[in-house]
Amino acid sequence: MSLILTLSGMSTCGKSTLASALSKTDAFDEAVSVTTRPMRAGEVDGKDYHFVSQATFDDYVRDGVLIEHVRSHHACYGVPHFEVERIRGNGQSVIMVLEPEGVSSINNMALKSQDNLITGYIHTDPAILMDRFFLRIAKQVANGKPLDSTAEAKRLHTMLTVERTWVGCWEWDMTLMNLHLENRQQEQVEAFVAMHESGATFEPLARKLKNTVKPEAHSLEQLANMIVSQRYNPVSSNEFYKALLEPMITAQRKIRYQEGEPTLSF
Numbered sequence: 001m002s003l004i005l006t007l008s009g010m011s012t013c014g015k016s017t018l019a020s021a022l023s024k025t026d027a028f029d030e031a032v033s034v035t036t037r038p039m040r041a042g043e044v045d046g047k048d049y050h051f052v053s054q055a056t057f058d059d060y061v062r063d064g065v066l067i068e069h070v071r072s073h074h075a076c077y078g079v080p081h082f083e084v085e086r087i088r089g090n091g092q093s094v095i096m097v098l099e100p101e102g103v104s105s106i107n108n109m110a111l112k113s114q115d116n117l118i119t120g121y122i123h124t125d126p127a128i129l130m131d132r133f134f135l136r137i138a139k140q141v142a143n144g145k146p147l148d149s150t151a152e153a154k155r156l157h158t159m160l161t162v163e164r165t166w167v168g169c170w171e172w173d174m175t176l177m178n179l180h181l182e183n184r185q186q187e188q189v190e191a192f193v194a195m196h197e198s199g200a201t202f203e204p205l206a207r208k209l210k211n212t213v214k215p216e217a218h219s220l221e222q223l224a225n226m227i228v229s230q231r232y233n234p235v236s237s238n239e240f241y242k243a244l245l246e247p248m249i250t251a252q253r254k255i256r257y258q259e260g261e262p263t264l265s266f
Contacts (some may be wrong), residue, residue, distance in 0.1 A: 002195055003093035004084070006103050008187055009122035010163040011155065012132035014179045016149075019095045021189050029094040031083040034060060037075035047236045050080070068098070068105030079106075100170045100209055103127065110204035117204045118195075121172040127237035128180055129159070137231060147231060153223035160244060165212035173202065190208040216247040 005028070007015040022028040034050040036057050045051050051087065052060070057076050060066050069078030079096055087094045096106065103119050110117040141147055167175075179185045218226065223244075230240050 002088050002091070002116065003192075003200070004096065004110065004117045005093060005192065006096045006098050006106055006117070008098055008100060008103060008117045008120070008166060008170075009124065009168065010129060011159050012129050012136065012186070013124040015097050015122050018176075018185060018188065019097050019180060021185060022095050022192060025189065025193050027085045027093055027193040028095050029090065029092045030097070031079050031087065033083075034069075034078045035067065035075055035250060037077075051060055066079070066216045067109050068103065068210040070099070076243050081158065093192075100166050103170060104207070104209050105206055107207055111206060115204060116201050118173050118202050119170065120174040120176055121167055121170070122176045122179060123167065124177075124180065126241045130237040130241050133159075134230060134234075137227075145152045147228070149224035149227050150220065152227050153220045154242075156223050156227065157217055157220055160217040161214050162217055169210045171207050189222075216251040218244070 005022075005185070006017055008256060009015045011109075019030050023030045032046065032050055034052055034057060036052060036054050039045065039049075039051050042211070054076070057069075057078070060078065060080065061069060065080050065082070066078035067084070069076060079098075079102070084094050098100070098106065106118065107119065109115065133152075134171060137147060175187060184209070217261055224244065226240075233239075235243075
């Protein structure tokens with residue numbers, strides 16, 4: 001019985017890289033999502049995404065074509081049942097890169113159909129996340145795209161206030177760590193391929209998303225200024241991440257001491 005493997009984690013954690021590595025084996029293939037966003041230069045319909053109109057996407061939702069979907073003011077995304085059927089028809093296991101809400105939807109489907117499901121969360125050291133965040137910016141600048149500090153601040157704000165809560169909002173079957181270390185990703189790929197080839201089975205469990213508290217963060221303007229400063233006058237990634245956490249630490253202190261920092265009297 002083929003597996004359904006979901007991979008989740010913060011931006012730049014390496015989930016897409018792992019999914020790509022698994023897709024290069026004969027054992028796995030990644031489910032191609034449906035989206036309403038415009039196709040970008042170099043993208044291929046049916047390979048990068050199934051590009052559809054808003055009307056078609058709405059029909060897919062109405063007719064139950066999508067296992068899970070998300071909507072935003074920018075675009076809509078969803079994983080279609082026909083992608084899972086295509087991959088399984090080839091005798092392969094399925095990879096899906098999802099946010100926790102999508103994992104919950106897939107889990108509900110697996111409970112009904114008793115599918116063979118594994119949910120994986122990729123944990124990456126914050127300093128490495130920051131290194132990759134700025135490496136991505138550096139590559140864009142090198143390719144002639146100017147630094148958009150406001151857009152990058154929004155992305156960083158989402159990482160700090162939304163994605164940081166993901167690890168605790170679901171009872172993950174597996175937590176994958178240290179994939180940045182030499183040979184560690186390849187070892188994980190081989191472990192998943194071995195699961196596929198052995199016919200390993202995993203019974204889905206009834207689970208629900210847990211409520212989480214949204215962490216405090218700097219304003220978008222402050223984050224944009226911090227990004228520009230780090231880009232041109234960098235400190236260590238650990239120092240930068242510590243500065244990012246300052247509003248959260250301050251909020252925790254206020255909760256603990258009510259009036260802020262305690263004062264010492266002699």
